[in-house]
Amino acid sequence: MVDVAVVQTNELGDRSYIAHDGQLAIVIDPQRDLDRLQAVLDEHGLRCAMVLETHIHNDYVSGGLQLAHQHGAPYAVNGADEVTFDRQSVADGDRLDVGDMQIQVVATPGHTDTHLSYVITGGHTPAAVFTGGSVLYGSVGRTDLIDPARTEELTRAQYRSAHHLAGLLDDDARIFPTHGFGSFCSSGSAAGGQDSTMGQEKARNDALTAPDEDTFVAKLVAGLTAYPAYYAHMGARNRDGAGPVDLSPPHQVNPAELHKRISAGEWVVDLRDRTAYAAEHLSGTIGIALGQQFATYLGWLIPWGTSLTLIGENPQQIADAQRQLVRIGIDRPDGSAVGTPQDLADGHDLRGYRRATFADLAAAQQAGDPVTVLDVRRDDERAHGNVPGSTHLPLHSLLNNLDKVPPGPLWVHCASGFRASIAASLLDRAGHDVVLIDDEYATAVDSGQATG
Structure with a gap:
């Protein structure tokens, strides 16, 4: 048997x-x-x-x-x-x-x-x-x-x-x-x-x-x-053979230290969902919502070896993120902070940006507002259809191509909103004016706004 x-x-x-x-x-x-x-x-x-x-x-x-x-x-x-x-x-x-x-x-x-x-x-x-x-x-x-x-x-x-x-x-x-x-x-x-x-x-x-x-x-x-x-x-890590993991809570960072890390350009990643992050977040942070794709996209985007600090609403979020990260060889975050943006602001201004739908995009375009649509899907997705007139920069190549991002207000979309939310946070961090299209691309196809 x-x-x-x-x-x-x-x-x-x-x-x-x-x-x-x-x-x-x-x-x-x-x-x-x-x-x-x-x-x-x-x-x-x-x-x-x-x-x-x-x-x-x-x-x-x-x-x-x-x-x-x-x-x-x-x-x-x-x-x-x-x-x-x-x-x-x-x-x-x-x-x-x-x-x-x-x-x-x-x-x-x-x-x-x-x-x-x-x-x-x-x-x-x-x-x-x-x-x-x-x-x-x-x-x-x-x-x-x-x-x-x-x-x-x-x-x-x-x-x-x-x-x-x-x-x-x-x-x-x-x-x-x-x-x-x-x-x-x-x-x-x-x-x-x-x-x-x-x-x-x-x-x-x-x-x-x-x-x-x-x-x-x-x-x-x-x-x-x-x-x-x-x-x-x-591959190299597996050929060397990995040792045991340490899932104990990482060092707690106070608000003053947190802002020093942000000012130094370190990766400070906010684990809250994209709705909460868009509404309000610490300037200079990156929003990658904790979920099934968290480690995949953090590991894909972070310059390997960069100092990483996690922000969570509670200790369990930090622990869940750690578990995902050890699986891809990010063994220990350099610190963590728990609390709301207001708790961690330490006198610094908070930022936010608008969330919208494809219907909102159509309304803005009809009103003659200055709009640049940025598509952050992969090349293979783009090949099947797009929003006419949109600019294409796949999320995984965005950080290396920030000089190619058009000026002015950016309406950012992917297939469902998750990758667009990460891109919006990276663009917001770089000083761009962003609107997150938190909507299904299929709705744009159904309405005739997009091909595919």
């Missing part, structure tokens, strides 16, 4: 897994905040007997080495990966035993050169197959993270790996990917969902339903989009 417990990390669009026989557990692709995994082990009365890594991750810092140390368990990593820590080297064709479970190691290059999948069997249950960034639900992992110049080569490898797994496994084999639930490591038409089998994937997966390899390669490569800048730092 092989049972599988799923530990979701919705904020990054990933999953970790605990495969077990009722007593011993195999943990696959653990995230860094291990207390969540430990709680599942404790709940089921399991002992972690082995940790498996499908690949050197690009989108998060692995907790695998630390988990293995905590439990005195072998840490299985591809022997071809250049790492600085001791591990149990594994390779294609290896077979391992843990209790009543058998592990078959399968090379599935594509997402990375050394990517592995693990087929775990035991008893009479169908095989559980942990595919990492290879076969996802409906699609596969992206193939441009190792070297953009090798994207086509790795995409062809990804296609062949998917077909290799499809030929190796029975249709009832249960598929458990790490990516594909919102992660930027996904590509193509990832289907999400709670579960899948190889039979289901043969019927719907991009790699398994394409008429041929060339068609698949052309479609996947054409669909690749921008990915977070912090990915550049994850």
